[in-house]
Amino acid sequence: MSVATINNIRLQLGHCVIPILLALGNFGNFFTTWILIRTVKQRANSCALYLLCAALANWFVINTVLISSFYGLDHLEPIHISNVLCKLRWYGAHVLFIASRNFLIAACVDRWALCSQNIKIRSFSQSKIALRVVFFIIIGSILMAIPLLFFFNNSSGRCAINPSYNLAYTSYSLTFIAILPPSLMILFSFLARHNLTMIRSRVKPIDGDKTRDIHIHKRDHDLIKMLFGEVVMFCLTTCPFPCITLYNFLTVPITSNKTPIRVAIESFINFIIQPLLNYTYCCTQFYGGGGDDYDSGDYDSGDYGSSDYDSDVDYSDIEGLDGTTSLAIYIILLIRNWVLSDDTSQPSDVTFVYGVHSTSNKINVENLNSLFITGQWTSRYFQYKQWHGPHRFSLSFNRRQLEVTGLGKDNIGEFSIDGIYSLNTRRIALTKKYQKGTGNSSQNLGHTVNIQLEWNLKERLFDGKWYVTTEKYQGQGKFELQFDQ
Incomplete structure (x- = not known):
């Protein structure tokens, strides 16, 4: 297979897959947002609020970065001409990605807290707490993405990683994309699942309070299942990106020894992972979640x-x-x-x-x-x-x-x-x-x-x-x- 053939396959794949992702992403995120807004309006639900914010972040990603990638298939993107646009493109994309990941982590922690047998931990699963967490996630995401302003420039004629920051960017990707988010999501998802299996059992809180059962509302069950589906989808579609980033970093010393066919194959694999696979999570929240089973529940x-x-x-x-x-x-x-x-x-x-x-029952009752x-x-x-x-x-x-x-x-x-x-x-x-x-x-x-x-x-x-x-x-x-x- 020739280099031209591989490049042509990559080009045709982009023309076919990216429009599908855009259609599915806009359709799915619209209905996800609509449904979760109704949920939040009906009853202030902290998990629904986190998932709603994640859906909005995903919607902005696919309608900015993914459209830019599609435009770049046949045209020269402005980011390759303007250094400011180059930095802002990667900075803005990572702000949205980081926010989406952090909202999903917060949702996992929220479901674990909801199922906890400790009253103090359960207090985290409240709408007023969720509003504060959303605010801190937005601010934190803006700050966490600041290094991207230094990692990327177009000094080589294309918007790409500055060679001086290859190690820093690889470490950043492995830590904040491949290791921490999936680990936290999986950890709290398993803890929530574990608590669910014990939710009907008798427990004695450490404060010596009386034994009591814990009941979880049916819609909370649905949100938990939807969340588990999103965690699986996130791990499958996002984790390959830092892996290919690590591979690119390790093979930098032998770049001059790579054959044209190897360079074309690596470019093809990079294209599949970024943008196709990497943006799939942003487009599949509506389809990948397991929250559509409205026949289940504790009662x-x-x-x-x-x-x-x-x-x-x-x-x-x-x-x-x-x-x-x-x-x-x-x-x-x-x-x-x-x-x-x-x-x-x-x-x-x-x-x-x-x-x-x-507040209406403050008057003391003798017995x-x-x-x-x-x-x-x-x-x-x-x-x-x-x-x-x-x-x-x-x-x-x-x-x-x-x-x-x-x-x-x-x-x-x-x-x-x-x-x-x-x-x-x-x-x-x-x-x-x-x-x-x-x-x-x-x-x-x-x-x-x-x-x-x-x-x-x-x-x-x-x-x-x-x-x-x-x-x-x-x-x-x-x-x-x-x-x-």
Whole structure:
């Protein structure tokens, strides 16, 4: 194979692949940004905020640097003429790349913190903390990329690494691209996965607090899986770049001994890795993440009452279609699901119950245990513009383990209850599981209702919200709970 043939293959490959990456990247990052913005608006989610910032950084990369690379296939790029543009091009690209990597690392740390059994560590997974972290990441990325202003110039007639900084740039790439980011991502991803496997087990915190379960909200599970997919994609597409940089540095002394065919092959491999493979991660966040599995979660979901709308598409039919059609239909269903969904997101039970104390409950209560009494309780819930109830049922509070269980019956059917509570915050988180085949057959689907309540000193009862999420219905509403006898 001749040098001209290899160069022609490289040129044709760029003409074919780069437009595909641009199309997939803009399409994917648009929908990723749109979906994550909706998530952040519905409920301030720290992980979603990090992934949103990463998607925006990736979008800027592909619409600046990747377009510049495509233009350079057939034209002389301005960076080879202006030394200022040369430095700014590499500096700006690395600022965006560093920011994207750091946002992904922050998301991994956030998911690990969310799944932690330590309350202080879990406090990191908060939106107000995430906003500060985003600010520091932006400033840090701008500062970390400053060395690139010295590493690159066009003194040789092309915008390339200054030979005097070959060692420094190679060390920089290995440290801040090949070693630290993947190591931190993999470490905290495995720690988060490890915590997830233990999330349902009994744990005793080191502060001597009572034993309690940790519940992770279903959407947090989806974000964790999406994050794991992005980490894998990042490692596969980004790590080869510092490796080829190291190879180029080690072979500098024998550059004059390289044959033209070897130089052409090395140039071809460099082109595949940079820009094609290196920018693939920026274009595949929407496709590589694993957050599309909305059927998983720690708890079941179901209707509280009848559904507001019915799904007229059978998701199982998609399996028999080809990949392109399946992707198109899935995206349509995903968009439809988000458009029709209500604001039904809820905090995790542990975050709600053991989180920040409410400012409305500052008045001292002589005997906090008197709020959580085993016996008969009544409740009512608000749905479809009216109150339903009251309904009477039994609750039993375990003061040693700070857990609550119960049984009862309402207009939907018979149900069982389990949950957790806190004397300090005076909050209760309940999981209400209906027994299928009892009560109203059209409304009782054996589903689960998640309830989060806080003591209302003025009304002398617990009030809060119920949450329901199923394939056909998503909703939330007011809920009141009061001791009867």
